[in-house]
Amino acid sequence: MSLAAESPVHSSSSDDFASLLETDLLSNSSGESPERDEDILDEITSESVSERSAVWDSTDYEEIELERIKRPKICEDEEIKESQSSNANQGELDNFKESTSEKVCPPHPGFYKDMCIRCGEQKDDETVARKETAVAFNYIHKDLKLGAEEVARLRATDLKNLYRRRKLYLVLDLDHTLLNSTRLVDVSPEEEAYLNATYLNKETSSSNGDTSGTLFKLEPLHMLTKLRPFVRTFLKEANTMFEMYVYTMGERAYALEMAKLLDPSGVYFGSRVISQGDSTVRHQKGLDVVLGSECAVVILDDTEHVLKTIQSEVLKGCRLVFSRIFPTNYPVENQTLWRIAEQLGASCSKELDEAVTHVVSLDLGTEKARWAIQRKKHLVNPGWLEATNYFWKRQPEDQFPIPSKNGGGS
Template identity: 35%
Template sequence: MFAARKLCLVLDLDHTLLNSAKFGEVDQLHEEILRIKEEQDRGKPQRHLFRFQHMGMWTKLRPGVWNFLEKASKIFELHLYTMGNKLYATEMAKVLDPSGTLFAGRVISKGDDGDLLDGDERVPKSKDLDGVLGMESAVVIIDDSVRVWPHNKHNLIVVERYTYFPCSRRQFGLLGPSLLEIDHDERPEDGTLASCLAVIERLHQIFFSHRALNDVDVRHILASEQRKILAGCRVVFSRVFPVGEANPHLHPLWQTAEQFGAVCTNQIDEQVTHVVANSLGTDKVNWALCTGRFVVHPGWVEASALLYRRANETDFTPSSCPIPILLPTIFLVRALASLSGEAGRFCTVTNAAFPRLTQPFTELTDRLDTVTCGSTPSPRPCRSHPYRPAPQTVRAASFVDLSDFAYAVSASL
């Protein structure tokens, strides 16, 4: 691989590159919608929606996947990895690589014959690099789950889970409608795969800038790049962990912050730059506000980890919304459609790659449509919001910022 100036890239299939659903998991209404979409998509040179009659299954490719695979294949040897069975893996490889030149047979399937799709994450399963030819020091993994790679976490780039179909959200216990239900999708030019491509291109560039390639370890490069994201941030958490938590340093949020370069502490001091809190009113939050420190929602840490850059703190202030910004609800996209900033983009992050902040929100989902959003001719331009709908098809929210939106929602409840 080194002679061809390539590293090894292991790509998870389900919820990373695509999303699949069995016929029986799709209700009649959405079946009809999908048939119309599939017929429209069929004539395009690069399709994204497929109906497999012989497998009884729908498959939706993630936006940007064609560009991602084309460019990644030039600097990486691609491997496809799924927990689905061999039939499923083979069919998906044909869809993503019709000519057979991208993966060249490098397809790994670990599912049983009866497991067509990747199973429920709550059932303990794991992946490894045993079937990947190449040194682990030259392997990068892209997956929506960190749990399935217990022995290769240092090779892993975690991405936001792609859940296009309603049944996929139910599979992971996620609230709110799916992308299919709201009829919007990620934008290929700045969605998850576009962000991923920028990261792996950077890793490749740094790796091959060294002369003695056998002495270089891509895991060290990845860790170094991660630590740059929140470097210089000293973080204290306020009522984010359970009261009386004896080992807060073992909490995934604390570990994520440190993995991406922040220094975490239990106590406030003059070096603290950020207070991470779900709500206002605590002593630590009041101190931060009085001393000019950042007060951010926990989603700021997770968004930074997924973006591979420090997210804008002003988009994640608890004061912007009396309800958590990163609710497990894609339906908020409808109200956030005209908002710029990363909070709008990451309104679904919480229940994707990082589900631990999920909070029940059933009552609001029933009453959200009672909020008067107003209307404007078209949404404001939004470079960082991949779900922004087309201007001519949307009754856009007219709120100036999240504070206005939050006030309208709270006033309607």
């Protein structure tokens, strides 16, 4: 992404344009320049005095003196009118600038160091926080923030290109997924001896710049890192099917070093290395900092809870009631399906009310199932919830009907 290409108007050229426009407006509105008006006034006054000199007498003195006294008053009145006209023109100019700015960037697509990447307008932190909703994409470029509309536009454009190349997005975790790392101080002498004996002449250290091995002693980070078996083969084959990101809750220095071990030539990830400091929610991963449409994202991670933000949106707004699903005399809040529903963002209830959207049951004959049919609520079997949890996407309710059989109860 080229910031220069998106910024056709820079601050310096904007100032020059505004000055030129202001001068033009003021000169056109006044009709004649102030200097020209004064020359004309001097000429008229001079002629008047010459004419009076030809017929000079004592009776004319008072009239000439009165003319001399009135002239400064006339000039003063002209200056007041000119000032008022100038102020009016300045007000019109300010309104023009404001309307022009609004037409150029409504709203601003993003900011680089608080300068709009399109129009070049400066925005301080307070104004940005108040008027513009922007997400930081520091991993792409330091101090880069993009607004929601611009992110949506970029995602839509990139999605078309991705589909054309028949690919999807793959967001990869690092630790316990692609590799394992441990601090050097935590490695016992016995473990160090084992590693040296096992990988001697087979693996290499990154200290000599060789990243072809799978075991690395990273002195600057005081860590020992081991790549998972066949990880290089996996990345090579995945690269043909996916546009890949690294997303870790580790620090940025660690993330970049690990990405270099996995991808020495930078052909798999490029700048798409997201670390803890890039997340908008502390200690949680979110796709809001991934420039990829969610419908085309595959996530590979060993820990579900770091993705509570994505998962909790799956059934947001749904209210579930369970009928004949859980054993009696057991707290329903501790049941697996109940907890899964809440993790997916649904709210669960023991009682029926108009806010209920789904009844989960195995029997059409229960009171709650009949209520769902009468009120035209969703009536599904537990497989709907399990499939939704598996795909992290709400599944079509009509594909999970309840088998018909006789029964009663609640």
